[in-house]
Amino acid sequence: MHQYLKDEARVDKETAAKDPDKFKSARNWKIFAEALETYLSQLYGSGHVLLSYVIRGIIVAPPDQAYETNKARAIALASLHGASCQQDNARVYGIIKQLVLEGPGHTFILGSTQ
Numbered sequence: 001m002h003q004y005l006k007d008e009a010r011v012d013k014e015t016a017a018k019d020p021d022k023f024k025s026a027r028n029w030k031i032f033a034e035a036l037e038t039y040l041s042q043l044y045g046s047g048h049v050l051l052s053y054v055i056r057g058i059i060v061a062p063p064d065q066a067y068e069t070n071k072a073r074a075i076a077l078a079s080l081h082g083a084s085c086q087q088d089n090a091r092v093y094g095i096i097k098q099l100v101l102e103g104p105g106h107t108f109i110l111g112s113t114q
Helices: 002-014 026-040 051-055 070-077 083-100 106-111
Strands: none
Touching (some): 026 051
């Protein structure tokens, strides 16, 4: 068991998520949005679900939906309510704020806190 935990820690270090480039130009929105989703898909939230669930497009997944992977299923079915979601939402907001503060998203991100 000890060796297993050491191996898991090593794998986590090796697969550290790379921050996306900062959003500095509106014409690069699509690239930024995809990079952000990829980044959040490598970070686990407080409920042990990948943080990309916070920015998913569908609020409630269809009950008969089939998923390619267990991770995709967990992202689609993760609750958008409760303490874990609030904590993850705050973390994702902090990540996004840090990445858009120097570009065209500056006004929008600061306006959302008022």
